Amino acid sequence: MRRLLASALLLMLALPARAEVPLTGYFTATSACPAYQSINRQTNPGQVMTQPGRAYDLVAGNTARPTHLWIVVPGAEPERRWVAVDCGTRATDAEGQIAAPPPPAPAPTYRGTQYILAVNWQPAFCETSPRKPECRDQQADDFEATNFTLHGLWPQPRGNEYCNVPARERQASQSGDWRDLPRLPLSPGLQRDLDEAMPGTQSALERHEWTKHGTCYGTTAEQYYAAALDMLLALNTSEVAELFADNIGRKITLRQVRDAFDSAFGRGAGERVRMACEPDGNRTIITELTIGLTGTISGPDDFASLIAVASPTDGGCKSGMVDPVGLR
Known part of the structure; x- marks a missing residue:
């Protein structure tokens, strides 16, 4: 029995601390959202925000059905940040390679006072x-x-x-x-x-x-x-x-x-x-x-x-x- 418990404990320690699910492709922001270093602590060094219309390289999701995506934000420190999935849209190609981001959409015509x-x-x-x-x-x-x-x-x-x-x-x-x-x-x-x-x-x-x-x-x-x-x-x-x-x-x-x-x-x-x-x-x-x-x-x-x-x-x-x- 003790041997079984010891083996189980060693197995648990060998598991990674996080369960990110690797993803490929890109993530295009539709809103200005905070880009967190840590989801749980919601730390955001530099107060980095996503830029609407910009595409970011996609690294991983936090689970198989992610609430957050791990993206690369050039110029941020660190560059890899977590953003909420509803902050934008994601796309991948069939080979799992990073697809070229689409050209930016033309700016909408704003009616009224902006x-x-x-x-x-x-x-x-x-x-x-x-x-x-x-x-x-x-x-x-x-x-x-x-x-x-x-x-x-x-x-x-x-x-x-x-x-x-x-x-x-x-x-x-x-x-x-x-x-x-x-x-x-x-x-x-x-x-x-x-x-x-x-x-x-x-x-x-x-x-x-x-x-x-x-x-x-x-x-x-x-x-x-x-x-x-x-x-x-x-x-x-x-x-x-x-x-x-x-x-x-x-x-x-x-x-x-x-x-x-x-x-x-x-x-x-x-x-x-x-x-x-x-x-x-x-x-x-x-x-x-x-x-x-x-x-x-x-x-x-x-x-x-x-x-x-x-x-x-x-x-x-x-x-x-x-x-x-x-x-x-």
């Missing part, structure tokens, strides 16, 4: 949230004194949020515990630009915006924020930013703002813009602009074509003051 670019007038935002770290020491020569600052870039439709985000991170984002969210793997240069253009990084706003909205953008955090900063640059070098900078301490109207958008980015651009205001004592101050965009963002020069094909929106508040830097 993204909302949300920008703050930071001095006014700080009047409403004076205890925020980024609002404690505003100076007249700060970037935010005369430029729009980045709030976020929000994939539409509304509710397209928290894509493949673990429950714990979603809870931290929704409860305002943004510093509990993972740090983003941004390059030093982009992080510098973001710290200037998004003062809310002092409150970990960039982590919240990525968790809630950026995870649905379909790229890495680096690419997501590079696109958002390109759109902000286009806005801050336009007649719209000049209108605000030239009227600090004075009231402007929605009509003036929309006319400035038309002048800078083409007729009808202003109809894609909404202005938000807040009461502040006996004043009404402009706190935010939200701008509809549709299409592929590849640089600041795209702004005019992107806003042109977005859907018109209601204008929001009719007028408000351009608040000067510093708390009142």
